[in-house]
Amino acid sequence: MEFLKQLGEVAFGTRLRLLTDRFIQDGAKIYQKQNIDFEPRWFTMFYLLSQRSPLTITEITSELGYTQPAVTQIANILVKKGLVKVIKDKSDTRKRLLALSPKGLDMISELKPVWRGFENAVKDLFSETGFDMMYIISKLENALDEKDMYHRISEKIKQEQFEGIEILKYRPEYKDLFRELNYEWLNKYFTIENEDKVLLLNPEEEIINKGGEVVFASYKGNIVGTAALLKYSEGEYELAKMAVTEKVQGKQIGKKLAEEIIRLAKEKNAKILFLETNVKLIAAMKLYKKLGFILTENHNSKYARSTIKMELKLS
Amino acid sequence: MEFLKQLGEVAFGTRLRLLTDRFIQDGAKIYQKQNIDFEPRWFTMFYLLSQRSPLTITEITSELGYTQPAVTQIANILVKKGLVKVIKDKSDTRKRLLALSPKGLDMISELKPVWRGFENAVKDLFSETGFDMMYIISKLENALDEKDMYHRISEKIKQEQFEGIEILKYRPEYKDLFRELNYEWLNKYFTIENEDKVLLLNPEEEIINKGGEVVFASYKGNIVGTAALLKYSEGEYELAKMAVTEKVQGKQIGKKLAEEIIRLAKEKNAKILFLETNVKLIAAMKLYKKLGFILTENHNSKYARSTIKMELKLS
DNA sequence: TATATTTATATAAGTGCTTATATATATTAG
DNA sequence: CTAATATATATAAGCACTTATATAAATATA
Numbered sequence: 001m002e003f004l005k006q007l008g009e010v011a012f013g014t015r016l017r018l019l020t021d022r023f024i025q026d027g028a029k030i031y032q033k034q035n036i037d038f039e040p041r042w043f044t045m046f047y048l049l050s051q052r053s054p055l056t057i058t059e060i061t062s063e064l065g066y067t068q069p070a071v072t073q074i075a076n077i078l079v080k081k082g083l084v085k086v087i088k089d090k091s092d093t094r095k096r097l098l099a100l101s102p103k104g105l106d107m108i109s110e111l112k113p114v115w116r117g118f119e120n121a122v123k124d125l126f127s128e129t130g131f132d133m134m135y136i137i138s139k140l141e142n143a144l145d146e147k148d149m150y151h152r153i154s155e156k157i158k159q160e161q162f163e164g165i166e167i168l169k170y171r172p173e174y175k176d177l178f179r180e181l182n183y184e185w186l187n188k189y190f191t192i193e194n195e196d197k198v199l200l201l202n203p204e205e206e207i208i209n210k211g212g213e214v215v216f217a218s219y220k221g222n223i224v225g226t227a228a229l230l231k232y233s234e235g236e237y238e239l240a241k242m243a244v245t246e247k248v249q250g251k252q253i254g255k256k257l258a259e260e261i262i263r264l265a266k267e268k269n270a271k272i273l274f275l276e277t278n279v280k281l282i283a284a285m286k287l288y289k290k291l292g293f294i295l296t297e298n299h300n301s302k303y304a305r306s307t308i309k310m311e312l313k314l315s
Numbered sequence: 316m317e318f319l320k321q322l323g324e325v326a327f328g329t330r331l332r333l334l335t336d337r338f339i340q341d342g343a344k345i346y347q348k349q350n351i352d353f354e355p356r357w358f359t360m361f362y363l364l365s366q367r368s369p370l371t372i373t374e375i376t377s378e379l380g381y382t383q384p385a386v387t388q389i390a391n392i393l394v395k396k397g398l399v400k401v402i403k404d405k406s407d408t409r410k411r412l413l414a415l416s417p418k419g420l421d422m423i424s425e426l427k428p429v430w431r432g433f434e435n436a437v438k439d440l441f442s443e444t445g446f447d448m449m450y451i452i453s454k455l456e457n458a459l460d461e462k463d464m465y466h467r468i469s470e471k472i473k474q475e476q477f478e479g480i481e482i483l484k485y486r487p488e489y490k491d492l493f494r495e496l497n498y499e500w501l502n503k504y505f506t507i508e509n510e511d512k513v514l515l516l517n518p519e520e521e522i523i524n525k526g527g528e529v530v531f532a533s534y535k536g537n538i539v540g541t542a543a544l545l546k547y548s549e550g551e552y553e554l555a556k557m558a559v560t561e562k563v564q565g566k567q568i569g570k571k572l573a574e575e576i577i578r579l580a581k582e583k584n585a586k587i588l589f590l591e592t593n594v595k596l597i598a599a600m601k602l603y604k605k606l607g608f609i610l611t612e613n614h615n616s617k618y619a620r621s622t623i624k625m626e627l628k629l630s
Numbered sequence: 631t632a633t634a635t636t637t638a639t640a641t642a643a644g645t646g647c648t649t650a651t652a653t654a655t656a657t658t659a660g
Numbered sequence: 661c662t663a664a665t666a667t668a669t670a671t672a673a674g675c676a677c678t679t680a681t682a683t684a685a686a687t688a689t690a
Contacts, residue, residue: 003363003378009437010430010448013338014359015452017460018380020335021327021647026464033379033469044329048318058638065333070677072640085342094638094685097357115325117472121464125469134323136451137330139444141316145332149341153331154348155437275372295667336677356646373668385647387670409655409668635688645678650671657666 021209054097235271276306369412551584589626
């Protein structure tokens with residue numbers, strides 16, 4: 001077990017499982033020793049029925065946190081053992097009403113000392129550790145109720161991926177990449193128009209020298225995305241030529257690029273940052289909205305593919 | 316789940332199991348989402364091999380807390396998946412040396428972000444609860460290492476049983492019980508001798524009126540045991556006629572009776588309390604030793620069954 | 631008032647462990 | 661140097677759940 005302890009948080013699940021086993025396994029031995037024909041897994045259901053009955057399978061399921069087939073299985077065993085009796089519901093013949101049988105009721109007095117023994121043993125164990133374990137387990141349950149492990153882990157992975165994206169400034173040796181990344185997505189969704197070629201073949205002359213910017217996104221050592229800031233007039237800029245290669249889609253690289261363009265626009269004291277896009281690019285539209293872009297009225301575009309214009313007011 | 320929470324400590328095992336399930340189940344979904352052909356249960360072994368290898372099945376077993384068949388099973392799956400390779404040990408052909416294969420080594424970089432994501436998610440969860448969960452689980456593990464649940468529960472049950480035994484003073488209506496309880500065990504192990512009959516038929520005249528005592532043990536409303544204190548001479552008493560009915564053996568009723576006799580002897584300012592018994596009564600001998608009785612030299616007894624004499628010095 | 635949908639339970643098959651036991655090889659004892 | 665014992669691993673079967681699906685009855689809908 002030394003290795004598991006070294007592992008820290010990643011092995012918490014495994015250690016929790018081992019702990020659970022140690023807790024539950026020993027219960028069976030106790031009943032055996034006391035010569036009682038009873039098993040630990042019957043406990044919750046048996047006890048529930050001793051408190052409230054009759055109950056249907058479905059009602060028991062909702063109380064115990066087991067699945068319905070598990071409840072059916074345990075119920076069948078208890079019926080077979082003669083500890084639980086079944087009454088058919090007259091008004092709804094699908095329902096099986098379960099209650100303790102006379103034999104089951106008799107058994108309670110035999111079981112109680114074992115349960116008390118277990119309860120006292122657990123209480124002692126907890127006071128040895130010095131922690132209020134019942135409160136702690138509730139806290140963990142509540143935290144997982146609010147957000148389960150799947151969403152917690154997903155978020156952390158996304159966050160790390162996002163932080164792993166590096167923004168690079170334009171350099172002459174990236175010129176071809178700027179064109180290739182844009183051609184890739186233009187060819188996928190639309191066609192390359194003349195206006196595109198002008199900008200994509202001469203980014204230095206057509207964009208940077210005119211007061212704009214070109215940036216790149218690097219992920220795991222490869223350049224996987226690009227975006228440009230075009231100067232339209234004093235205080236008015238355009239976010240354009242944003243492209244992310246297909247293999248790394250879904251890693252929020254577009255978001256990081258767009259955020260950088262917005263930052264650069266602010267640096268240049270832009271009042272308005274606009275962009276043109278097509279309604280069929282759903283993911284892109286969603287991103288722009290999230291960043292604060294709002295739809296504007298009619299526009300006449302240089303591009304055939306452009307169907308709408310969005311803009312972001314920068315104070 | 317409301318019912319489980321109401322139950323308190325007795326349902327701790329069940330809640331621990333449910334919590335473990337929630338922890339481990341979600342792991343599988345993450346690998347799936349990230350398109351990695353990997354399962355949570357492979358993790359500890361895979362990670363161990365990435366740190367130290369080659370290792371044999373037995374070596375892995377001792378590190379991970381799983382049983383050997385479980386390790387063999389997981390190892391076989393990993394070999395089948397091509398993530399682990401097997402080398403035969405030359406000096407001991409029984410041994411299989413396991414290590415990550417090139418494919419396995421390659422996979423590490425793919426897996427690392429998921430593991431980091433899991434680790435960070437768990438850390439966040441813990442800081443949300445405000446408890447140092449790694450420390451707490453260690454505490455629980457250590458406490459169970461020192462004494463497992465089986466022994467903890469057993470002790471608590473015994474303790475409660477012991478406390479449930481009531482000592483009753485002699486009353487004329489118990490006279491027959493005194494005889495019957497003693498006849499029961501005498502018939503079982505030995506035969507009834509003349510000296511027995513004298514005492515057992517006339518406890519009032521032969522024991523109590525001569526400065527001795529007779530007590531009874533009641534358990535769950537039934538009288539199940541008896542014992543007598545006989546005055547031998549001033550300051551010298553005998554513990555005798557102790558009998559516990561067979562059905563309730565093992566519940567420390569004999570111990571409670573003997574303790575009461577010792578208490579009464581002290582009350583009467585006894586210097587020496589002795590008893591006669593037979594070496595074949597192993598459980599009884601053990602009890603007497605535990606109470607402080609020690610073997611004495613030769614003795615000449617009234618009883619044929621008596622093989623040894625023990626005594627307890629009372630200050 | 632027949633038909634679609636929902637609800638209650640059962641059944642089947644799978645999972646990830648366990649315990650019990652088998653098998654083959656290595657080590658130790660006589 | 662052989663027989664007994666110990667060790668390393670494999671195999672079988674079981675357990676306590678799960679997910680997926682079937683079945684039958686009740687309820688809603690058109």
